[in-house]
Amino acid sequence: MSNASKSSPAQPQHFSDLRDRDLVVCIVGATGAVGEVLLEVLEERAFPIAELRPLASQRSAGTTIQFRGKAIEVAEAVPDAFDGADFVFFAATGDLSKSLAPEAARRGAIAIDKSNTWRMHDDVPLVVPEINPETLPDHRGIVSCPNCTTIGLVMSLEPIRRAAGLEELVVTTLQAASGAGRDGVEELADQQAALAAGRSLEPKVFASAIANNVVPLCENFREDDYSTEEMKLRLETQKIFGQPELPIAMTCVRVPVPVGHSATALVKTRRPIAVDEVRQALGAFAGVEVIDDPSERVFPTPADVVGRDEVLVGRLRADLDSDRLWLWEVSDNLRKGAATNAVQIAEALRALPPSPHGPGAF
């Protein structure tokens, strides 16, 4: 059963050279909101795929998805489906990632996990390729993709961190319904249609009505009265920046926007930095675009970022009482916040020489 029984323990398949061949790629959660965008991004970026295996929970197995002009039937996500795979993207529930990502790794694939399950594990790199690609070679068969909210924030902060260091953050997020998956988008649309017809619908996905409302809870509450989403933002940002003690104060709010997460951030840097220098640093950073011209009423909104991979940053200005600075960032939570970042991780992994590490025990 174990990979060790099929090949040399020192060189399981996922530590073989991936650079010169087309790959076998599985997608767990291929029918979900992120899975659908993942298929689009793999096509757009011409990811070298020899065989694509769309997988899903039993409920969605048997449906078909389209990839490169062909219909492919969705199979059930069971361990054997990973046999011979190079990459397994997990874009489904945390439960599926928990049980199946180790199975993928054991079979010699590299699991690229979009769920929260493995992000804080010591043997799992948590990667935004523009920021910390140097952590990728340490993987043991599982690599985590940060939460959609985290990715937009850290992308907008990394150029500032490089230029002046980070000392403290205060963040409020305004998160799209699709951050809660397809069910979230549908709940928003259904409630909007009901309101337009003079009715109202009971919330199911979100803890309060989301149409024509804002909800200061993303996901669930913890015992310390922070939300699980808020703690992801904090812990993941600290891990990605390699600053486990970085003070981050945060509130996460759900807003009636289908796609596109936004955040305000008040940033205290280690050395004071002028807004113009921040603007230059952001503008020079791959994957970030500055959209900021108050004199022309120009700033980025979620509607501007849908379908794009760049994180858009605006409202740059100095705090009036300190040497901190404000920024506003928006990102497509399904693309750079999820699918694009996951594919970028796969691209970066593929470009690496075979890893010297053995597989981890997860």
Place this chain on the structure above:
Amino acid sequence: MSNASKSSPAQPQHFSDLRDRDLVVCIVGATGAVGEVLLEVLEERAFPIAELRPLASQRSAGTTIQFRGKAIEVAEAVPDAFDGADFVFFAATGDLSKSLAPEAARRGAIAIDKSNTWRMHDDVPLVVPEINPETLPDHRGIVSCPNCTTIGLVMSLEPIRRAAGLEELVVTTLQAASGAGRDGVEELADQQAALAAGRSLEPKVFASAIANNVVPLCENFREDDYSTEEMKLRLETQKIFGQPELPIAMTCVRVPVPVGHSATALVKTRRPIAVDEVRQALGAFAGVEVIDDPSERVFPTPADVVGRDEVLVGRLRADLDSDRLWLWEVSDNLRKGAATNAVQIAEALRALPPSPHGPGAF
């Protein structure tokens, strides 16, 4: 022409005793979003009115409004319309307040102004009656009502200020479309209907699309890249609290909500204060209600506060890295944020003995 020619300069009409009689009340902007709620609130609170004069710009004059079961024709807001008035509520544009509030004061009325025009004037009290009623007797014929965003924030902070003092604030607001008046509400509804029909509409009131989007600009930009709305929040809060140096960092965002402003605030107090003590202080403060039970997923949202006069506060929790604390507050921007606060000001003014001050020159 001047009031002085009609009565003793030492005792113009608006410094006469208002306590024992029904009053003559004008409403400038009676047909607007705030004006309409003002009429409701005056009815609900049984404000003692002998004569109500709805007024508006030339464009809206001639229409009728309903008050206490009677239709009353709206007259044009011209200076002579204030003859004999006791109170003139201004719920229209800043331009009308600028030209007409001094005319009202000159005629012996007290102007209660909802616009931004007079708020920072040294001779104009800027009043939330629960917080700084002691400034009312200093009026010279004009009293200002703070901006809707400011009122919710200062109401949620005042109990904390009294208990522990305020040292620094970081605020992000999520403001409803009705903060931009009836045109704002209509633009949101029109854009939502267009989107549902598969079309889109060019923004007019807001600087970007507001339906299914969030817009990090309320009102206009200043030369320092802050918005006029952000600076109102800062300067008004400092004036109301009598702390002109209070550091306040702020970003104001428009969200696709018809009514109900929200804000996150990270609060640094002068002396550290436990969350439980904050909760008690808020709960004991008239006009504030704590709605905060994370274990039951309970927190306030804009939908919960529509039609209510209380400011609702939740998400109380300690910062994880400092002795600051987070709160989330929502308020009905048309009621406590505007109409109710204005009527409360009138009630408080009416209860005062005649003012010893002469009229101001505005």
